[in-house]
Amino acid sequence: MKWKSLSMTVAAGVILGLLDVGTAAQQPIDQAMVTAIKTEGLRRSEAPDLFYTLTDRLGQRLTGSPAHLEAARWVVERFQTWGLTNPHLEPFEFGRGWSLEKLTIEMIVPRYMPLIGYAEAWSPPTAGILTGTPLYMGDSRAEEIDRLGSRLRGAIVLTHRPQTEFLRTDRMQPSEGNGPVQTGNPALPEPTSATPTQQILARLQANAAAVALRPGAMEHGTVRVQGNRTTPNSAVPSVVLAAEHYNMLVRMVQAGVQVQLRMEVGARFYENDRNSYNVVAEIPGIDPALRDEVVLVGAHLDSWHTGTGATDNADGVTAVMEAMRILKAVNTRPRRTIRVALWGGEEQGLLGARAFVDRNFRDQAARNKLSVYLNDDPGSGATYGFYMQGNEAAKQIFDGWLEPLRELGVRRNVIEGIGSTDHVPFDELGIPAFTVIKDFRNYDTRTRHTNADLADAVKPEDLKQSAVVLAVITWQAAMRDERIPRTRQ
Ligand SMILES: [Zn+2]
Numbered sequence: 001m002k003w004k005s006l007s008m009t010v011a012a013g014v015i016l017g018l019l020d021v022g023t024a025a026q027q028p029i030d031q032a033m034v035t036a037i038k039t040e041g042l043r044r045s046e047a048p049d050l051f052y053t054l055t056d057r058l059g060q061r062l063t064g065s066p067a068h069l070e071a072a073r074w075v076v077e078r079f080q081t082w083g084l085t086n087p088h089l090e091p092f093e094f095g096r097g098w099s100l101e102k103l104t105i106e107m108i109v110p111r112y113m114p115l116i117g118y119a120e121a122w123s124p125p126t127a128g129i130l131t132g133t134p135l136y137m138g139d140s141r142a143e144e145i146d147r148l149g150s151r152l153r154g155a156i157v158l159t160h161r162p163q164t165e166f167l168r169t170d171r172m173q174p175s176e177g178n179g180p181v182q183t184g185n186p187a188l189p190e191p192t193s194a195t196p197t198q199q200i201l202a203r204l205q206a207n208a209a210a211v212a213l214r215p216g217a218m219e220h221g222t223v224r225v226q227g228n229r230t231t232p233n234s235a236v237p238s239v240v241l242a243a244e245h246y247n248m249l250v251r252m253v254q255a256g257v258q259v260q261l262r263m264e265v266g267a268r269f270y271e272n273d274r275n276s277y278n279v280v281a282e283i284p285g286i287d288p289a290l291r292d293e294v295v296l297v298g299a300h301l302d303s304w305h306t307g308t309g310a311t312d313n314a315d316g317v318t319a320v321m322e323a324m325r326i327l328k329a330v331n332t333r334p335r336r337t338i339r340v341a342l343w344g345g346e347e348q349g350l351l352g353a354r355a356f357v358d359r360n361f362r363d364q365a366a367r368n369k370l371s372v373y374l375n376d377d378p379g380s381g382a383t384y385g386f387y388m389q390g391n392e393a394a395k396q397i398f399d400g401w402l403e404p405l406r407e408l409g410v411r412r413n414v415i416e417g418i419g420s421t422d423h424v425p426f427d428e429l430g431i432p433a434f435t436v437i438k439d440f441r442n443y444d445t446r447t448r449h450t451n452a453d454l455a456d457a458v459k460p461e462d463l464k465q466s467a468v469v470l471a472v473i474t475w476q477a478a479m480r481d482e483r484i485p486r487t488r489q
Contacts, residue, residue: 026396026397026400027479027480027481029400029401029403029404029476030475030479031404033330033332033475034404034405034472034475036330037326037327037330037468037471037472037475038408038468038472040326040329040330041322041323041326041464041467041468041471042464042468044329045322045463045464045467046322046325047318047319047322047460047463047464047466047467048460048463048464050078050317050318050321050322050463051310051314051315051318051455051458051460051463052455053074054071054308054309054314054317054318055308055309055310055314055454055455056308056455058070058071058074059308060303060304060305060306060307060308060309061301061302061303061309062097062098062099062121062302062303062304062305062347063094063097063229063276063302063344063345063346063347063348063351063352064094064095064096064097064098064229064270064276065097065098065099065270065305066097066099066270067099068276068277068301068302068344069276069277071301072089072277072278072279072301072342072344073089075087075279075301075317075321075342076088076089076279076281078321078325079279079281079321079324079340082324082325082328082329083328084281084282084283084324084328084340085281085282085283085284086280086281086282087279087280087281088279088280088281089277089278089279089280090277090278090279090280090355090356090359091275091276091277092275092276092277092278092344092345092351092352092355092356093274093275093355094229094274094275094276094344094345094348094351095229095230095274096229096269096270096271096274097269097270097273097276098121098122098227098229098267098268098269098270099267099268099270099305100118100119100121100265100266100267100305101125101266101267101268102264102265102266103117103118103119103239103264103265103266104262104263104264105117105239105241105261105262105263106261106262106263107249107259107260107261108131108260108261108262109258109259109260110257110258110259115241115242115245115249115261116221116223116241116242116245116451117213117223117239117240117241117242117245117263118223118225118239118240118305118306118451119225119227119237119238119239119240119265119267120225120226120227120228120231120238120239120240121225121226121227121228121229121304121305122227122228122229122230122231122269123227123231123235123237123238123239123265123267124231124233124234124235124236124237124265124267125237125265125266125267125268126210126211126237126263126264126265126266127210128264129262129263129264130154130156130210130211130261130262130263130264131260131261131262132154132155132156132210132260132261133156133253133258133259133260133261134155134156134157134158134213134249134253134259134261135148135151135152135155135156135157135158136158136250136253136254137157137158137159137193137195137200138158138159138160138161138162138192138193138194138250139161139193139194140194140195141194141195142195142199142203145195145200145203146203148207149207150207152203152204152207152208152209153207153208153209154208154209154210155204155209155210156209156210156211156213156261156263157200157204157209157211157212157213157236158213158214158246158249158250158253159191159193159197159200159201159204159212159213159214160191160192160193160197160214160215161191161192161193161250162215162243162246162247162250162251163189163191163215163216163217163243163246163247165189165217166189166217166218166219166243167186167187167188167189167217167218167219167224167444167445168219168445169186169444169445170186170440170441170442170443170444170445171183171184171185171186171440171444172440173439173440173441174379174384174387174414174416174437174440175384175385175411175412175437175438175439176411178412180414180416181387181414181416182416183387183416183417183418183419184418184419184420185420185444185448186444188217188218188224189217190217191214191215191217197214200212201235201236201238204236205234205235205236209236210236210237211236211237211238211239211263211265212236212237212238212239213239213240213241213246213249214238214239214240214241214246215240215241215242215243215246215247216240216241216242216243216246217243218242218243218445218446218450219243219244219445220244221242221244221245222242222446222450222451222452223240223241223242223306223450223451224240224448224449224450225240225304225305225306225449225450225451226304226347226449227304227305229348233269237265237267239263239265249261276302276344276345276351276352277344277352278341278342278343278344278352278353278355278356279301279340279341279342280339280340280341280356281324281339281340282294282337282338282339282340283324283327283328283332283334283337283338284337285334285335285336285337285338285478286333286334286335287335287336290335290336291335291336291337292337292369293336293337293369293370293371293483294336294337294338294339294369294370294371295334295336295337295338295339295371295372295374295474295477295478296339296340296341296370296372296373296374296426297320297323297324297338297339297340297341297373297374297375297376297470297474298320298340298341298342298343298353298373298374298375298376298422299313299316299317299319299320299342299343299375299376299377299422300313300316300317300342300343300344300345300346300347300352300353300377300421300422301313301317301342301343301344302343302344302345302346302347302352303347303453304347304449304450304453306449306450306451306453307447307450307451307452307453307454308453308454308455309453310380310447310453310454310455310456310457310458311379311380311443311447311448311453311457311458312377312378312380312443312447312448312449312453313346313376313377314455314458315376315380315458315462315463315466316375316376316377316436316466317342317376318463318466318467319376319383319436319463319466319467319469319470320340320342320376320467320470321340321342322463322464322467322471323467323468323470323471323474324338324340324471326467326468326471327471327474327475332475332478334475334478334479335478335479336371336477336478336479337478338474338475338478341353341356343356343422346377346421346422347449350421350422350424350425352422353422353423353424353425353426354425356425357425357426357429361426361429361431367429367430367431368483370426370431371432371477371478371480371483371484372394372431372432372433372434372477372483372484373423373426373431373432373433373434374386374433374434374436374470374473374474374477375421375422375423375433375434375435375436376435376436376466376470377421377422377435377436378418378420378421378435378438378440378443379437379438379439379440379443380438380439380443380447380457380458380462381438381439381441381458381459381462382408382409382410382438382439382462382465382466383410383436383437383438383465383466383469383470384409384410384411384412384436384437384438384439385398385402385410385411385412385413385414385436385437386398386413386414386434386435386436386437386473387413387414387416387417387418387434387435387436387437388413388414388415388416388417388434389416389417389418389423389427389432389433389434389487390415390416390417390487391415391432391434391484391485391486391487392415393485393487394432394434394484394485395413395415397480397484397485398413398434398473399412399413401472401473401476404472405468405469405472408465408468408469409465410469411437412437413437414437418435421435423435430486430487430488431486432483432484432485432486432487436466436469436470438466442457
């Protein structure tokens, strides 16, 4: 039923779109400017350099870590170099920071074998190097764990059953076909245990266990690892192992093999500065009637900590930065102000974008001044169009704007919305806010929030394409006579 009504909505939108092309919804497109943007973005691209700096040189950018702040300062410096106006950091309250300083995990008996594992973010460090036989508790009831009492002291604990369910399928590819789109992140199967996870961890903490190991739910040595910034410093250190390695250890322990592990987690907390930062800059508008209005373009700079945050979200950051560089390089003089924001704290709940919205758009008059927010985040590869969040009138306009970009491989805008990224706080207030459509190939099953989120997952040509598409759409929005239409006030 839901599917049927969705496709009817889409069909109606297509018909309206056809009727409207060339009439009120569309203004003539400035072909000379589109060509200038394409030429700058495809022939003189700095996108690959930006991307490899973000991923290879700066590396992971966990919010609250020194690495995130270093990346944010580097963005400010790039914006200054390009001549953007007023590049600066905007603080927002975040909490204590954390960085991983060391992680080793090895099986040393009955043979030597290094294992793949990562500490959860905000895990406390271990008390130096641990060596011991792991205790398996995946099938232990709470009272059985309690009976172990002091035997838990200093123990390396396998807290869950072997992982048998895996995340094996990416979500559907939204740009393909003409049908409705289902959006949303496929769920990661949770590890199972006879005693609920929180109850196990509470007992391990009370009895001073040394570390908790649990399996991931990705295949082929890939590990998706996140973490909770409110984890207390007194928590048991927590490490996620590649499922295949974890399962091997449990089978060996259950078969009575005398396994010994050697491991160490080094981690540091940062308590002094409890802020994190968004990076903000702009190209001022020149039209006296419109320059107080803003077209905002952005992406989240932060990432999780195991890979280098390449597909999530250095590719999006690269597209946004390079789009701004291009717009400056071709000497745009936009009617509206074009502002750029690179958010922190997205992975902890869209915190940077929410703080920005709270600070700037509390009243309706301020909201009326923001024409549109354009966001680049989920998926990776080329940009195909936008999720239009149910805004039919905006979709007609954006459909027209894709036309001069066809040769770059854009495909379609979809009427459906997407959640879980930084346009959401704007959308919640009725401000038009749209996220780009990209592919999800190997994104859910391989790179999102994993140790495999590395630069090779992204093609340099796709970075150039995404930047050009974003620059053209941003430019169109900045030059249009009217703001992007609202679905509600
Ligand atoms: Zn992301």
